[in-house]
Amino acid sequence: MRESTIMQLQYGTAVLALGLVTVHLLMQGVLVPYGEAVSFQHVLSVYRNVVDGALLEVLLIVVLAHGFNGLRIILLEWRQSAGWTRGVNSMVLLVTLAAISYGTRTVILAATGQVT
């Protein structure tokens, strides 16, 4: 993938994350009182709502993609060699996919009622 394509994703996810985090925070402390928002049963109910659950899944993907690509950029600027560049690119991609998979698993388990 071209670096310009990756950077388009980086800028796109930054804008998306701003919007999604704003909505998320509104749901956590403004639209719903904070004490209620973080109660276990309320959190589960959020996951079970299709729209809210989907929003959390998108937020997970957007934030992880943006954050890990930022980490990749820092690591690339830290050291320079073909091996390091290849290694960082591969490792960051793997870790990002693993983190997204793990987070998605949580979303699915909560949304399908396998967590009570």
Next chain:
Amino acid sequence: MGGEELVLRIQRFDPSLEKHPHLERYAVPLNDGMTVLDALLYAKDRLDHGIAMRFSCRMASCGSCGMKINGRPRLACETQLADLRSSTVTVQPMDNFPIVRDLVVDLESFFSKHRAVSPHLVRKGDPQEQESPTGEYLVTPQELDSLVQFTYCIKCGLCSSSCPTSSTDSLFPGPQALAQEYRYLQDPRDEAGDERLDLVDTEHGVWRCHFAGTCSAVCPKGVDPALGIQLLKRHIMAARSPFRRRKPKASSGARVFPNPNEDLLKRP
């Protein structure tokens, strides 16, 4: 200023003999209109012949005397001592380059990065036309406006020495090379097109600029490399976006205008 003295602190370092650089102090008499280069030359001529430094034109044209003066990258020849408003002036070699000796740095990496972006017009047309042009390749005033400031670059290296990315990423082309890349990309006579974008659209290329803007702040010729880099990014985004409607036109193509003096040239 007559009769006053300036304390000039010069960083001395010979990598073949020493492990670390050190500062040496020289007392230099101040004169009206004296520049840092004048003070350095006084110290070299009268106090210590061993001071190593580069200079040539003494008029901010050649870009040889770039150095760090009181912590800021500047040209020694155009920096007036009076403007520094300090009785002590510290002169050190530019950052981000290996030191050859004292104030002299190795600019090989700087010039190789400059060469790497093909800092010349690339033409793909008829070689015969290039050898014997049938007319003039004109640039409109508007087209010239979009690139002219980048042609003022004197390749002094001050921008790269102040760049935070250049200090950590040795493969980053640096502000000078990237601004030159934009300058040729904008030139309507250049036909390199996507090949130019490939040179800088890489993991260590144009995207590693974080827009600190120090390059533009220190440029002695008023060039704004940071602007060139951002415009270069915008051009690449537009050219390579999957959502683009049409390819941006970096150049309006070569337009050959008949030479108005052609008749004169043909006369025996």
